[in-house]
Amino acid sequence: ETGVTQSPTHLIKTRGQQVTLRCSSQSGHNTVSWYQQALGQGPQFIFQYYREEENGRGNFPPRFSGLQFPNYSSELNVNALELDDSALYLCASSLDSGGNVFGPGTRLLVL
Amino acid sequence: GENVEQHPSTLSVQEGDSAVIKCTYSDSASNYFPWYKQELGKRPQLIIDIRSNVGEKKDQRIAVTLNKTAKHFSLHITETQPEDSAVYFCAAHLGGADGLTFGKGTHLIIQP
Numbered sequence: 001e002t003g004v005t006q007s008p009t010h011l012i013k014t015r016g017q018q019v020t021l022r023c024s025s026q027s028g029h030n031t032v033s034w035y036q037q038a039l040g041q042g043p044q045f046i047f048q049y050y051r052e053e054e055n056g057r058g059n060f061p062p063r064f065s066g067l068q069f070p071n072y073s074s075e076l077n078v079n080a081l082e083l084d085d086s087a088l089y090l091c092a093s094s095l096d097s098g099g100n101v102f103g104p105g106t107r108l109l110v111l
Numbered sequence: 112g113e114n115v116e117q118h119p120s121t122l123s124v125q126e127g128d129s130a131v132i133k134c135t136y137s138d139s140a141s142n143y144f145p146w147y148k149q150e151l152g153k154r155p156q157l158i159i160d161i162r163s164n165v166g167e168k169k170d171q172r173i174a175v176t177l178n179k180t181a182k183h184f185s186l187h188i189t190e191t192q193p194e195d196s197a198v199y200f201c202a203a204h205l206g207g208a209d210g211l212t213f214g215k216g217t218h219l220i221i222q223p
Contacts, residue, residue: 033210042117042200043155045210056208059112090154099145100211102154 004093004103012109018079021106023091025072030095032074037088049074086110113138115203117214125222130191132217134201135183143204144184150197196221
């Protein structure tokens with residue numbers, strides 16, 4: 001069984017740039033969610049993908065977008081980066097409404 | 112939307128003692144309550160979860176209790192060990208396509 005993997009592990013961008021983060025789901029999982037975890041805080045739900053469609057979204061603006069591919073891997077895209085976007089971005093996969101398994105995260109720093 | 116409050120923010124206990132972390136949630140429709148352990152620089156790891164049709168669940172030294180009427184749930188760790196030191200997060204899930212709503216975390220420190 002393969003766990004959730006994410007790439008890259010770390011990333012530095014400047015304000016206004018765009019970034020793409022990637023995630024491979026755990027084998028057998030069909031749902032992927034993305035979370036943003038600011039330093040010292042709990043993860044915050046960005047959105048969820050199921051069968052390649054976004055089917056749930058938290059309180060994040062449209063410049064946060066995503067994709068899910070037929071093999072259940074996923075991307076998170078953030079446009080027009082702001083300083084406050086600096087955080088750990090976590091991908092989580094699950095099977096239907098089962099427990100979420102988190103990836104190691106991508107630490108994004110926006111300068 | 113759902114709101115989860117978690118207390119305390121920091122908990123220091125002597126090795127071998129018990130630790131209790133408490134969470135409350137706002138939406139009575141929430142039906143799934145996982146607990147995650149996150150060590151410094153690592154991913155959150157699911158340690159135990161409970162669904163709304165169950166009042167208590169135990170796994171070795173870890174137990175979770177749920178009071179649906181009061182809308183609160185608690186994590187109990189007995190016989191604490193140094194490796195239990197970490198940040199613990201509770202979460203609530205409304206189900207379907209809603210994501211998990213997390214508490215702000217409890218930094219558990221096990222004193223030798």
